[in-house]
């Protein structure tokens with residue numbers, strides 16, 4: 001599962017060849033990365049299937065909803081039965097297919113997007129390219145302004161990557177700031193007025209959630225303690241604990257906001273000693 005976190009495409013050359021080598025199905029979560037590309041190919045088109053959220057402030061938004069992209073017909077029928085029931089399943093799953101008999105009920109739930117939301121996203125789609133271009137300009141300016149600021153490492157982008165810049169994730173290096181904890185750095189940043197700066201919260205290593213650690217109380221069919229140990233993915237844990245996240249605006253008119261944020265970060269970083 002490639003998750004193009006914060007809109008930065010994963011190294012799809014590496015993941016595609018890894019999946020091929022190990023005969024794994026490659027899936028993509030493009031929820032942060034609508035329109036992002038790797039080697040000029042859109043994220044979401046490398047794997048067998050990809051899922052995109054259209055929720056809230058995503059690069060492409062329907063306010064709520066999402067979609068799946070796949071060119072695998074068998075998987076598509078299962079996706080249909082997961083999200084829909086009755087008419088669309090009956091219309092699209094051939095009556096001779098072994099899954100067709102489930103068409104009326106699907107998997108028992110109706111998870112499809114509200115049609116008005118889908119219409120909203122479709123209209124937004126016409127603006128996506130402009131927004132992506134705007135975000136590129138703004139993100140490049142922010143990265144350049146933060147280059148060399150102690151304790152703050154802008155992402156090191158491979159040439160193949162064209163991000164969607166859902167956010168600008170910065171690597172926080174406390175050792176360069178006298179060990180100042182990231183939470184204290186964030187507090188100072190918020191006090192400077194950079195109120196949309198954030199630490200990733202729920203976007204964390206998934207296996208640490210109670211759903212995977214102790215599912216029994218919620219889903220009696222599952223036993224607790226069967227999953228990965230909470231510290232089982234140290235690299236993911238490190239990424240989560242050291243990421244500071246800034247918003248990226250998609251209009252050049254908002255460049256003054258981007259500048260205000262990078263100025264605030266530079267100020268806090270250069271006064272880190274005073275915060276100890």
Ligand SMILES: Cc1ncc(COP(=O)(O)O)c(C=O)c1O
Nearest residue numbers: 003029031032053054055065066
């Ligand atoms: C990476 C990622 N995948 C999936 C989702 C789920 O999206 P939704 O809320 O539309 O179900 C989110 C939610 O923000 C997300 O950040």
